[in-house]
Amino acid sequence: MKFPLYFSKKIAFSKDNKNNLSRIIVFIGRLSVALGVIVSLITVSTGLGSKKAIKERMADFSGHISIKSKQSNNSYNSSVLNTDGFQLKKIKALPDVASTQSYVSVSGILRNEHNFAGIIFKGVGKDFDSARFRKFIIAGKAPVVTEKGYNNGICISQKIANDLHLKVKDSIVAIFSKENQSPLYRKFEVVGIYKTDIKMIDDLFIIGGINHARKIQGMKNTEIGGVDVFLKNINYIDEDAPKIDQLAGYKNYTIKATDEYPQIMDFIAIFDTNIALIIIIMMVVVIINIVMVLLILIIERTNSIGMLKTLGASNGQIRAIFINYTLMIMIPGLVFGNLIGLGFLLLQKYLGIIKLNPENYYLSVVPVDLNIFYILAISLGILLVSGISLILPSYLISKISPVKAIKYN
Template identity: 50%
Template sequence: MNFSWWFAKKIAFGKSSKNNLSTTIIRIGQLAVAIGIMVALITLSTGIGARKGIKQKLADFNGHITIKPYNSNQSFNSDSLSIQQDFYPIFTSIPEVTHVQAIALKSGIIRTPDNFSGIVLKGVGTDYDVQRFDSYLVKGRFPNIEKTKISDEVVLPQKIANELHLDVDSSFVTYFLQDTGKPIYRRFKVTGIFSTDIKDFDDIYILGDIKHVQRLNKWDSLTIGSFELFTNNVEKIDQTANKVNEYIDFQLYAQSATSSFTQINDWIEIFDTNIFVVLFIMLLVVIINMIMVLLILILERTHSIGLLKTLGSTNWRVRKIFIYYSIFIMIPGLFFGNLIGISLLLIQKYFKVIKLPAENYYLSVAPVHLDLTQILLLNLSAILISAVVLIFPSYLIAKISPSQAMKINEI
């Protein structure tokens, strides 16, 4: 058995350590470790949760990757594109792509007796992933889209519905401007109201039948505006987009959701910076606290150090005893810090106690992402880094000679 490990365990958990100065020192150290790991855990879980949540919303509404004509304009109106592509309806060449759907966009103006609002009709077909969209429905249902029959049903964002005083089962007229300058109107019926908390979507987009856009643009049924692709990993959509660009025709190009919305993507990257800064500060606090605890314990047990050296222990063996001792002190702090931190995160995840202003954070509820691997890595990193850093202050033990230690005890 490792003597340093055994001896450190004895003094850490033995009865002799319960009724002296080290008891207070140990409790302070454990409290600091518990608070540090709890704050780090909450920061990591909510930061990653926010990043994933915003990316997922962008992807759910706009697709993880969008394929457009290479010379596509930057307006809200789609350019024409043939639906007859090798990758549609199933992108067999790239296994990361799990679903492909065709859409088309057409800008217009909703007019009501009281108000008006500029909108973009996002036309979708029977291949649209309705299940992915259902989580954003506030009320009502998604329109029934059929292959042969054109549907006048649409879903509206809650913001537009409130501004125009529209609700489920309401109807309204939308004007679309043609290339000739002559407006064409269409009457739609509201079947559902949605909210994504992302201003870029909730301010202008309504969803309906793609056949309306095809008729307005005088396209046939094989002409669409673009393709939306979904992948099996939202964190790797940029890499998958590069693969897609290598496969598709040179007249087309693929763009990831994160690159399409650079401003939102920049906001997402702020979370990564915040996570790093908070984790660094918390780790620094824990390390400084453990160094102070170690130094005080060394000074308190000067006689024990002298006795061990007299009995033949080397400086390194004695140093290892105190390093192990400090790690044993950390373990209860880590346990309770994790227990409290994970409990608070689970409460937030299932009861959604903390709300956020959606106009600032693109999320209405503080998100939580719990990953067992990340939790274990966070705890192991705290232990390993502390153990390595504690090697340096433990060098003080080498300065203590047996004779000096015994004299101090006699005094």
């Protein structure tokens, strides 16, 4: 064992530290490290968890990537998806694709004696991914679509249900209008109520059978207005979007869920800035406290430094001793900081203690993303940066004269 590391351990585990100034200094250093770890863990885990949760909610509702006809012109009323060059089988065969579902959407109004609401009727077919949609259901069930005849069951958002005083099994009239035609009336039964917490979705969309939407849009029974493509992992979205676009046909276009709601993505981008800012602040606080600990320990042990120099230890060896000693002080702080931080995050992950206003945050509960890479990176990063920051102040040791230090009391 090298001399600096051996001597550092002797000082760190010495019983002499229990009755002098070192005890207070060590406690302050460990406390600052623990707080830095706790705040950093909570910031990173909740920040990344919020970004991931919002993106996944958007994607799980409307597909990670949607294929639409260029004739739709970004309208909520679907135009017939062109089949020229459209290779759905090859899209499904892509390794990152989990499933696809066809749809036809049309705008309209829900009306009853209580109120009315502008809506987007999204008609889904027999390939509807009801298992993925089920996570949003808070009452009733998702509509079952067979594409045989007309399915009158619809699933509406909690926001629309509250505005129109509707509950499961209630009936509601929808009004659809087309240019140069009289309004079309359809009577539906509410079979389910969903909630995504994303205002742009909950304010507008209802889910029903595709044949109703086809009839309103004047489409044939085999025609569709678009295809939602669901990926196995949202992290693949930027990589897979160009591949799917090449298979969509030149008369169709693709749009990523992350591009469909730019205002939400602008909101998500703020998380990166906040995470970086908070981690920098906590890192500065930890460094200041650790440097203070090192300087006070050097001053307190001036006699020991003088004795070591007299016995032939070099300035570099003595600096290494005190840097190692200070880093050893930090380790219990890192351990307790991780235990407390992870304990709090696990409580939040499984109990959802802290709530949010979905009107402002697009989420009703603070989500947590526990990534072992980030957990280890925070602890190792604090330890590494602190070790580097201790090098410069440790040069104070070279200014200490052995003769004066031995006389120092």
